[in-house]
Amino acid sequence: MALIDRDTLDFLLYDVLDAQALTQLAPYHDHSRETFSQTLDTATRVAETWFLPHNGKADEHEPQFDGDTVTTLAEVKDAFRHFVDAGLLTARLPFEQDGMQLPSLINGACISQFTAANPSSAAYPFLTMAAANLIDHFASDALKQTWLPLMRSGQATGTMVLTEPDVGSSLGDLTTSATPADDGSYRIRGQKMYISGGDHDLTDNIVHLVLARIKGAPAGTRGISLFLVPKWHVDDSGAPSTRNDVALAGLLHKMGYRGTTSTVLTFGEQDQCVGYLIGEAHQGLKYMFMMMNEARVGVGLGAASIACRGYAESLAYARERPQGRLPSCKDASSKPVMIIEHADVRRMLLAQKAYAEGALMLCLYGNRLIDLAEHSDGDEQRNAQQLLDLLTPVIKSWPSEFGLKANELAIQVLGGAGYIREYPVEQCYRDQRLNPIHEGTHGIQGLDLLGRKLWQDNSRGLMALDAAVRATIRTAGEHEELQVMAATLESEWNKASALIQTLGKALAAGDPDRTLANASVFLTWMGHLVVAWQWLWQAQAALASDQPDTFCQGKLQACRYFFRWELPQCNHWHDLLASQDDTCYAMPINAF
């Protein structure tokens, strides 16, 4: 219990997203539904056994810093070790690098179980995978030979070091400096903040990937380079030898995700902080963003997973907690019903199901696009890449926004019990609250979508999305149960296409501040349309599947919920966007 229901995952993987078709891509020829399932079995077992049990404990007992060393719970170290030992840290690597050569889609399903079980302990291996991939893509052979074996074997973790005390969303302003040294390395100097996993005692070493500006580089985003900065220098065997000049200035204390350290790091206080340039100078942000885009899909997936966890917990509670009677029952001595019998509790559960499983579908779809973008060819490959680029802000944001709503409802289902830490749902909310903030806030994602992604490559991503949505409308319309919803989506989608044209013209006409003012609304609106499309897809797949009747009924009803209760909100958002409403934009600052 508590992890994501396996039927739900299998349905999405096989009945909806046709994971088996991925075995036709060259790197996945040796795979089959059986190997996929075995891997997911393993991941689920490791998540249940080594991550789930200490989720609450790691929240209650945050990492401690005594001025010298950070101490985490022994359970967090054990969890990390078992993740590594199960081969999950290298699951996506080729066989010849001792990996499992696993598709992103299946890897995503595995990862969802870890975030559902324990998001803060899962963050350490996830960060390490991301950092190692970045090094693998862009660093020199020498750097790779030194650092990758340590990271792949779990002897060092990785971090992504972007934010500074004065620089968050606006990375172009960062001031951490890099000065070339005689030996070809650099001396890094600056302070960084909100660095997840920036210090801890899980491993002997930590490999920081640090954005900094080489002295004399241009201002803004075009002058940023990426450096590998180890916590410890290593000897030829890879063992830590001397400390690099990276110091932990302090731990930050988060609302949730408490088991993951969030750090303030000082680089080069003694002018001795050695950093190694990754790739070319001034290309750092580009490298970081190739990684960041996958990280954003990862944030969405994490948000979906925590939403699923909250849904599962509140559903289990609602099935077992007796309280009250239906309004029609006037017999005070009759037996109380389980609260799932109350219509309002069913509303809160059905909304959670629609949000959580809609979000999970969206993110796994994103992972499948990654597979196609990496390994298919021709139009299919290009389509997948363009769709992925377009949808990344939606995949990051929609699960974060509606996952949060789902977790808020999970608390409400439990009532007083939901409000106390003796039950797990309030932690779900607190963990989830990070997701609309990190890896680009909601507002930043909105600007990215409306200001950039829609128009990129002559809007080919949008055309690919249009084709995909209309294909589902067409095929779903053939099922009697889905005809009305298919027609509704078609009408909404036509309105959307027209509005996007209008906004494109407004942007081209050139008052970006005004046209982009409601970009966050645009992001939410677009997300709702995309998720409505995918719910129709899920419903259609359910009708075609041989899943049990109750399972299919649940999928159909969640789809109906989305179309009847959620999609109509798009009218209002559409009208705000179509009128380019300036109520917020025009609010005078001194009138607040």
Next chain:
Amino acid sequence: MALIDRDTLDFLLYDVLDAQALTQLAPYHDHSRETFSQTLDTATRVAETWFLPHNGKADEHEPQFDGDTVTTLAEVKDAFRHFVDAGLLTARLPFEQDGMQLPSLINGACISQFTAANPSSAAYPFLTMAAANLIDHFASDALKQTWLPLMRSGQATGTMVLTEPDVGSSLGDLTTSATPADDGSYRIRGQKMYISGGDHDLTDNIVHLVLARIKGAPAGTRGISLFLVPKWHVDDSGAPSTRNDVALAGLLHKMGYRGTTSTVLTFGEQDQCVGYLIGEAHQGLKYMFMMMNEARVGVGLGAASIACRGYAESLAYARERPQGRLPSCKDASSKPVMIIEHADVRRMLLAQKAYAEGALMLCLYGNRLIDLAEHSDGDEQRNAQQLLDLLTPVIKSWPSEFGLKANELAIQVLGGAGYIREYPVEQCYRDQRLNPIHEGTHGIQGLDLLGRKLWQDNSRGLMALDAAVRATIRTAGEHEELQVMAATLESEWNKASALIQTLGKALAAGDPDRTLANASVFLTWMGHLVVAWQWLWQAQAALASDQPDTFCQGKLQACRYFFRWELPQCNHWHDLLASQDDTCYAMPINAF
């Protein structure tokens, strides 16, 4: 800073709600705007000096229970003492009882400053006031003479003891028993849970007001009686003498409101728990609910206050935090702007202003209704009581629901800073999260409104509301700036009146389970209509006031925001209600 802006309070008190008119009511003849203002000055100073500074500390350092004694921070005790010493615990009592004879409206304004400053420390005096008032209304002279002096002087605090481990929303099922003893008292036996302030070390004694069932009483809500159960028996001087048989079984650990103990209490483990019947047998729930209704207005006011606090904190941050540039600025070397310049940040601030100040208005309006219901006469008195009865579920729920959204936005404005406990807004959210749960959940309030309050007294409350809304529509329509909004509200209100008729007929026709299934949506919809009405009222008052131009501009723009961004959502809710949508109601339980 951080407390509710005084201009905001004064505007609501004097420009909108005409607090001065209350001085025409007999008990308030000796008051004036000056005495009101002095009291509010005192309250604000005590809140700022003695409550605000330890708000974060009391959250971080929860009360501790060593198995024998509960220990709270010294600051919490000091705060309680200063609240008492300032005369605020007895502010509403008559002059002859050493009170200030203060109207509920002004008392509400004072109270809002304490909740904005520190909700968990404020809970102890608030609970004590409520419990003392209940004793004052319903208990025998003997009980009053013994216990009221102790409570009024802050030597004993009070509690409201309703919930049991198996009985929350459905109080009719409670099993705590009361057995008559020879001396006219009762022996209480049972376990109670989620009792706020159920044990602590602030005062020598605690007076519990306990719902229990006298042996042989009818099942359900009609067999419940109310008992006064002291923690300590007292001697003739009121000093604690021997312990009553009430034991703290344990503390619960909440998501927020952590400075207020939440307890599990065991009554009569040794069969020696003495309780004194308050008023008549079997009337306990009625008594408790007369108090509960004021408590519900208090919950709304607390929710509004925490929303105001989050708004103030995020506004201050947005004015001072430089980050990024407007989309139109392409010069990477230009100076970053303050984040309040970003349209999306302005959206999040304006939404907070609309929610927080709309909620505050609603709750102060509720407090003014309490004054009129208590002290005016004839139609005015009856109207006020009926309006208050009707609107109590809205006053409790709307601020709780939208205050929570406001606090979520406050976190988002601060971004990463909003997510760490080094800044106060994440605590605001955690404190606020209780409000949609306690004193009747959102779902319970919806059933109360749609199933009962609308139809009570031949819908006279609804008629009074209709008259009040239409009066504002009429007068606001005379201002050119407000004409469109007045017309919009009129059209929405006409639709609402028709829908309420329809639902009334459906209820009378008799499928309450189905008709009440979407009662929560009804509650939110009704709340939005009421708050739209009151924003129009605020805008009209701003135009007529001599407040500074920027202040009035802010009020007008917040009103426009509510009409353009919030009110249109009513269409969707209306349609769900009008169609008696059964998507959630019809979801089969085994299909989740």
